[in-house]
Amino acid sequence: MSNREIAMLLKNVAAAYAIKNEQKYRFQIIAYQKAADAIESSTSEVGDLIQDNKLNTLSGVGSSIQASLQELIKTGKVKHFQEIMEDVPKAVFPLLNIPSFGPKKAYKLVTHFKLNNDKTVIEDIEKIARTGKIADLEGFGEKSQSEIVKAIAEFHSGTTKNVRMVLPFAQELAEKIITYLKQSPDVLEAYPLGSLRRQKSTIGDVDIAVATNKSQAVIEHFVNYPYKERVLEKGTVTAGLLVSGGKHIDLMVQPPDRFGSLLQHSTGSKQHNIHLREYALKKGLSLSERGIKKLDAKTDTIEKFKTEEAFYNALGLDWMPPEIREDTGEIEAALSHTLPKLVELSDIKGDFHLHSSFPIEPSHDMGKDTMEIMIEKAKKLGYKYLGFSEHNPSLSKHTKEQIYSILAKRREKIEHLNMVQKSVRVFSLLETDILPNGSLAIDDKAAAYLDATLVSIHSVFGMDKKTMTKRVLTGLSHPKAKILTHPTGRLLNQRNGYELNWEEVFLFCKEQSKAVEINAFPNRLDLPDELVREALKYGVKFFIDTDSHAVEQMDMMRYGVSVAQRGWATKDDIMNTLEYNVLAEWFKK
């Protein structure tokens, strides 16, 4: 059972509780929803966590739900869940996936119209809405009836299209809207917030915050965005649009003197905000996007904050980068003034995963631009060094002698490049396949033409965890193998990575002085941020690389830096912040 399916099941349990008695079970409802969120966003499968005895590492999943999950994985069902859900018609649950449908609305419709078939219930509801019978129901009307039809239509179109956006796509969308917003003179400031500001690997909705003294005018301007599909909601301080591709844009506005609390609120994450507000509550303070309210005060005055920093400081916390606001210890660290100084883009001195157009006749895709062009770009980026790491020459299409010859020519070329210019030092690397048996796709004589090699998996992904771990570590054992690139093999929105025993991998890297890559390519972002954080506990070192196949992709470095930041990495944890000499020595080790 996948994490997504398990999360859905827990949400259904919460919904069943809400239908039974929302007041009585209100904290169970919250607990099940929180547990569902924790499991949905976990990078490890629940089955694996149970196997590794690590189920208790998920925050929000306590002993009771842990026991239920054990039962679920073992037997395929949970008796306690079945008891909770048995009074609720099965047809209620599919409806919960439709926007604007909650437990109450779904239950009311299903019971009133006696809908029993959970396979057809969505179409059934749509048909009933079209006949006009829903409007007659108490609590419903003409408007809600037509909203139901629209919501179902959007659900249907969304099932195929509604994938989460990779960062540059979301960024571009946000920038388009912000450019439009700024055409209004009433928009004083406008920023993308939410998961985009936190630089999560994928983005659901785009959230934008605006500072203005004329809320109503800004909202009007926003809902007139020419490329909207339709207006989802429109109030006095928030509004929502649907744009092409089924994407939601949410706007929040506040006056400039309250903009700090709005930034804080709208950046999230949800769990960060809840934790911060619970902390404030204990101090007698109530937080919201409008500011800070004293609970014991006789008047309703709210203290206002122009900047986010002032807002956090007022609570006794240091300001913290949005990337770490996931309620994984950052609030405690901010309170005790022990936040780490995270690595920054300006710390990066070079890029080691670059595919040039050098005719290496590779096993996989080639780069588009010449080494010279990429070196020029590196200079513009202020880099001190770089490494070319094309894929190894194809094994099937060459004799060994041909491979030596290609790599010798490439070595000469790189030596020449180091002669004719001195500002960017160039390393001769390679991205070498780890073959299914763990050996590398180049032999030792070929490896001698290299300063070092990156190693990665590009074939036979379907191995079990133990075999794949052995394969990777065998490949990484080669003396020339120094960096494990895109370690999970995931492609966001396309495929999950393969499973590795991370504890074993991280221990090996630490002991054998191997580094792990944080691949900055936006549909990889691999190693994922959660595993970066985990690896740091073992003292593992990283390279942040772009995996560029074209010169303009070298600008993607910042996405990799964000992943490192989300994993709480400092400059000291990142190898390509080191001086050239130090790094050259490390490669020789």
Next chain:
DNA sequence: GCCGTTTTCGGCCCGACTGTTTTCAGTCG
């Protein structure tokens, strides 16, 4: 049901918007 440098018992974020109401329930982020 979860969780803990004020607690293993007694708490649990906060406000916006819509539609159907005439003061609120349901949903959302």
